[in-house]
Amino acid sequence: MFQLFKFKGGVKPETNKAVSVTAPIAIAPLPAQLIVPLHQSIGGMPRPLVKAGERVLKGQRIGDPDKWISAAVHAPTSGTVVSVEERIASHPSGLPTLSVVLEPDGRDEWMERAPLDYASLEPERVRERLRDFGVVGLGGAVFPSHAKLVAAKAVPMEELVINGAECEPFMTCDDMLMRERAEEIVRGVGIFRDLLAPKRVLIGIEDNKPEALAAMRAAVQIVGENFEVVAVPTRYPAGGAKQLIRVLTGKEVPASTRSPEMGVQCFNVATAYTAWRAIAHGEPVLSRIVTLTGNVEQPRNWEVLLGTPLRDLIALGQPKADTTGYVMGGPMMGFEMPSLEAPIVKATNCIIAASPTLFPPPAPEMPCIRCGACAQACPHELQPFELYWFARARNFGKTQEYNIFDCIECGCCSYVCPSHIPLVQYFRFAKSEIWAREREKNQADAAKARFEFRNEREEREKAEKAERLAKAAAAKAAAAKPASEGVSAQSVAVTDNTAATLDPEAIKKATIAAAMERAKRQRESVQPKNTEGLTAAQSEEIAEIEARRTPLQKPTDQGEENSAPAIEK
Amino acid sequence: MLTAILIMALGAVILGAALGYASIKFKVEGNPLVEKIEAILPQTQCGQCGFPGCKPYAEAIAGGEEINRCPPGGQEGVRKLADLLGREVKPLDAEEKPKQLAIIDEQTCIGCTLCIQACPVDAIVGAAKQMHTVVSSLCTGCELCVKPCPVECIRMEVIEESIDNWKWKYPVIELKRVA
Amino acid sequence: MTHYLFIVIGAVLVNNVVLVRILGLCPFMGVSKKLETAFGMGAATTFVLTVATGATYVIDHFLLMPFGLEYLRTISFIVTIAAIVQLTEMVIQKSSPVLHQVLGIYLPLITTNCAVLGVPLLNVANKYNFLESLLFGAGSAVGFSLVLVLFAGIRERIEGADVPVHFRGVAIAMITAGLMSLAFMGFAGLDKYR
Numbered sequence: 044m045f046q047l048f049k050f051k052g053g054v055k056p057e058t059n060k061a062v063s064v065t066a067p068i069a070i071a072p073l074p075a076q077l078i079v080p081l082h083q084s085i086g087g088m089p090r091p092l093v094k095a096g097e098r099v100l101k102g103q104r105i106g107d108p109d110k111w112i113s114a115a116v117h118a119p120t121s122g123t124v125v126s127v128e129e130r131i132a133s134h135p136s137g138l139p140t141l142s143v144v145l146e147p148d149g150r151d152e153w154m155e156r157a158p159l160d161y162a163s164l165e166p167e168r169v170r171e172r173l174r175d176f177g178v179v180g181l182g183g184a185v186f187p188s189h190a191k192l193v194a195a196k197a198v199p200m201e202e203l204v205i206n207g208a209e210c211e212p213f214m215t216c217d218d219m220l221m222r223e224r225a226e227e228i229v230r231g232v233g234i235f236r237d238l239l240a241p242k243r244v245l246i247g248i249e250d251n252k253p254e255a256l257a258a259m260r261a262a263v264q265i266v267g268e269n270f271e272v273v274a275v276p277t278r279y280p281a282g283g284a285k286q287l288i289r290v291l292t293g294k295e296v297p298a299s300t301r302s303p304e305m306g307v308q309c310f311n312v313a314t315a316y317t318a319w320r321a322i323a324h325g326e327p328v329l330s331r332i333v334t335l336t337g338n339v340e341q342p343r344n345w346e347v348l349l350g351t352p353l354r355d356l357i358a359l360g361q362p363k364a365d366t367t368g369y370v371m372g373g374p375m376m377g378f379e380m381p382s383l384e385a386p387i388v389k390a391t392n393c394i395i396a397a398s399p400t401l402f403p404p405p406a407p408e409m410p411c412i413r414c415g416a417c418a419q420a421c422p423h424e425l426q427p428f429e430l431y432w433f434a435r436a437r438n439f440g441k442t443q444e445y446n447i448f449d450c451i452e453c454g455c456c457s458y459v460c461p462s463h464i465p466l467v468q469y470f471r472f473a474k475s476e477i478w479a480r481e482r483e484k485n486q487a488d489a490a491k492a493r494f495e496f497r498n499e500r501e502e503r504e505k506a507e508k509a510e511r512l513a514k515a516a517a518a519k520a521a522a523a524k525p526a527s528e529g530v531s532a533q534s535v536a537v538t539d540n541t542a543a544t545l546d547p548e549a550i551k552k553a554t555i556a557a558a559m560e561r562a563k564r565q566r567e568s569v570q571p572k573n574t575e576g577l578t579a580a581q582s583e584e585i586a587e588i589e590a591r592r593t594p595l596q597k598p599t600d601q602g603e604e605n606s607a608p609a610i611e612k
Numbered sequence: 613m614l615t616a617i618l619i620m621a622l623g624a625v626i627l628g629a630a631l632g633y634a635s636i637k638f639k640v641e642g643n644p645l646v647e648k649i650e651a652i653l654p655q656t657q658c659g660q661c662g663f664p665g666c667k668p669y670a671e672a673i674a675g676g677e678e679i680n681r682c683p684p685g686g687q688e689g690v691r692k693l694a695d696l697l698g699r700e701v702k703p704l705d706a707e708e709k710p711k712q713l714a715i716i717d718e719q720t721c722i723g724c725t726l727c728i729q730a731c732p733v734d735a736i737v738g739a740a741k742q743m744h745t746v747v748s749s750l751c752t753g754c755e756l757c758v759k760p761c762p763v764e765c766i767r768m769e770v771i772e773e774s775i776d777n778w779k780w781k782y783p784v785i786e787l788k789r790v791a
Numbered sequence: 792m793t794h795y796l797f798i799v800i801g802a803v804l805v806n807n808v809v810l811v812r813i814l815g816l817c818p819f820m821g822v823s824k825k826l827e828t829a830f831g832m833g834a835a836t837t838f839v840l841t842v843a844t845g846a847t848y849v850i851d852h853f854l855l856m857p858f859g860l861e862y863l864r865t866i867s868f869i870v871t872i873a874a875i876v877q878l879t880e881m882v883i884q885k886s887s888p889v890l891h892q893v894l895g896i897y898l899p900l901i902t903t904n905c906a907v908l909g910v911p912l913l914n915v916a917n918k919y920n921f922l923e924s925l926l927f928g929a930g931s932a933v934g935f936s937l938v939l940v941l942f943a944g945i946r947e948r949i950e951g952a953d954v955p956v957h958f959r960g961v962a963i964a965m966i967t968a969g970l971m972s973l974a975f976m977g978f979a980g981l982d983k984y985r
Binding site for chain 1: 654750
């Protein structure tokens with residue numbers, strides 16, 4: 044019998060999963076337009092590789108990963124790039140992000156796919172492949188997987204945990220994936236195992252998914268691996284990485300420590316699936332399984348191309364008349380989609396149609412009575428009521444003392460709060476304020492360093508200039524000496540005398556005259572040089588350049604009119 | 613009577629000597645407080661406080677100057693200074709502006725380098741008779757380059773909210789409905 | 792031995808200088824906005840008070856009493872305390888300039904802190920010997936620091952609370968101090984089992 048451990052806290056909300064597992068995964072039809080945001084993972088913003096009007100093939104790379112923590116983005120189908128522009132992102136802010144707008148040609152023409160025999164390759168090449176094929180954590184955090192496939196140097200990798208818990212209510216995309224494509228998941232896990240070389244591989248699945256458990260066990264048998272498929276008790280948030288690691292291995296990952304330092308690493312089942320497709324079939328991540336459920340006539344799981352606008356997806360489920368909005372992610376951690384135009388992205392695991400009966404409007408917030416229910420529910424053993432107290436008073440230093448950054452925003456505290464306080468909202472607010480302050484602080488430090496460097500440079504330049512002048516003066520004096528040596532000492536005395544006797548007015552006049560003389564000479568020197576004896580071709584070229592320069596220096600109205608439509612395009 | 617005076621005088625001499633020795637022993641070099649104040653100031657080096665840069669202003673604050681002279685720091689900055697120094701929070705001595713960014717109209721720029729000389733953080737690049745441009749990630753929005761420009765081609769633009777600097781808002785509290 | 796223990800406990804809790812004897816309210820209200828400064832002020836006062844009780848005992852017994860100058864007691868105590876405070880101020884300015892800035896005017900005001908003058912005078916009134924004086928001084932100082940830190944902790948928390956507008960600031964602080972004083976009165980119950 045496999046020994047399971049317990050994590051503290053957690054809640055047991057109504058799962059609402061049964062409705063969306065009756066039908067198998069269906070392939071969503073090709074939409075009229077795809078909006079593929081370039082930034083679909085944690086880390087660097089990928090650089091666009093295509094321009095408007097360009098034809099792309101299915102699987103062609105359209106966004107190049109920026110730095111190591113980043114993942115490539117690909118064209119989900121063949122077609123023409125309409126534009127590369129800012130479009131509404133699938134983000135709670137509803138702000139735009141740089142996206143590639145693609146018009147499919149309906150032929151779904153693949154680029155050349157090259158399967159990789161990863162066993163013969165260096166691990167580094169395999170990681171690069173995963174990065175270039177856009178493999179990221181599909182549990183919802185979208186952290187680039189290749190960056191997680193590195194064992195800690197000092198600690199041997201003991202357990203590889205594969206997360207099939209799927210604890211969020213309503214969500215069944217991993218469940219269905221495990222039921223239907225278990226073998227490929229297991230093979231993907233095999234890749235991770237080969238890269239990390241752990242002693243054990245544990246696949247954790249919540250015990251409310253017996254079909255998925257059976258399918259995965261069968262697949263492990265077929266593939267002939269020694270992975271352990273373990274049923275874990277159904278309790279939210281058992282699917283949190285730290286919680287699942289705790290349940291399966293008994294290891295507690297401390298605050299601000301990454302799990303490889305404890306000899307564990309955790310991946311989602313869907314990530315393993317896409318990794319296998321990327322390595323063995325040469326297919327980048329172009330689609331994902333999305334659960335469409337809630338207030339719809341036909342809840343089920345769809346395999347949806349990334350970039351499909353929300354409007355096209357929900358039409359497949361036929362939302363009921365009283366649908367008020369759409370939640371991306373689960374009811375515990377999800378957020379309302381800002382617009383029907385927002386696209387499905389790698390992080391979109393579930394879309395729930397909301398209605399007043401399904402999600403009644405939140406009850407009015409009442410004062411905190413410090414009952415401690417939130418502290419009992421918190422899976423990270425934080426004290427949400429203390430965090431709330433300080434976040435509400437905008438005392439962010441104190442929230443950090445109470446470890447606000449260990450909060451995973453799972454929503455257990457808000458769920459149990461008898462005063463209906465939206466605790467997680469306060470924590471998100473406090474966290475983003477702290478990040479903003481950090482950013483400002485870094486900017487201020489950089490500005491200070493640059494300012495100080497500039498001052499130092501100016502001082503140095505001043506000193507250098509003074510030195511140069513002193514040298515020049517010394518040289519001048521040295522040159523003047525032999526000339527004046529012939530002149531008698533008497534005349535020197537006379538000039539001294541005249542200088543003393545001359546009135547200040549005359550001296551001023553002389554200085555002005557000298558300055559004018561100098562200015563005149565300078566003016567002459569800036570006259571165009573080498574203008575004599577040019578060939579006809581050369582002078583023609585000069586005239587042409589001058590002609591080009593004039594409108595730039597003084598833009599005419601016409602020029603501006605011409606440039607405006609160009610920007611709109 | 614005489615003993616009383618003598619004893620008091622003796623006490624005064626001993627205490628005076630002890631204090632004099634201590635003042636030499638515990639002499640404070642410079643003012644370490646200035647560094648702590650400077651860390652709070654936003655380092656725009658804009659001079660809107662009336663001092664040439666953030667450090668001089670920090671020194672002035674340590675010397676008793678008002679803490680509400682820094683518009684880029686905003687009310688938040690005043691609050692932090694008040695917190696550090698144990699002074700009263702005062703309203704900002706100017707209107708608070710959102711964070712801005714200088715932008716050079718490249719069509720109009722004549723390449724005079726005056727703005728380059730004015731920029732306190734070297735955020736403008738360009739050379740004589742060449743077009744200049746602002747490196748936006750380095751610009752502190754101090755507006756010092758706006759005035760020197762002879763052709764008025766520099767304008768200040770408010771930094772728009774984007775996904776990268778978007779913040780979760782303070783939760784709106786719904787008051788209890790009375791039926 | 793128990794006699795000394797009773798002096799200390801009596802000074803810290805039962806006859807707490809601030810909440811029971813109502814001495815030294817000025818820094819109690821003034822520097823209790825933040826926990827850190829309360830700690831600093833507590834430490835400074837503890838140091839001053841302990842040294843002052845020792846020094847004043849020596850002065851009282853070896854200078855004033857032999858020469859029959861008891862009538863100069865108050866003024867000579869004040870001068871001694873002032874000198875010790877000056878010394879403390881210099882040390883703090885050197886070791887922690889921020890604390891020095893934050894304590895601000897309250898640091899030199901330790902001189903006129905009635906607790907600091909009151910405790911040596913109480914020593915004389917109670918006819919304590921040198922060790923008893925020191926223990927009583929240190930105990931009172933610890934009591935002062937304890938109450939100051941507790942009060943600062945409460946005030947930091949009050950900052951986040953929805954206090955009715957008219958009660959914000961000093962008003963709610965006064966109410967809090969009153970409640971704390973009532974609570975400390977409860978320690979008088981320890982007295983019964985002496």
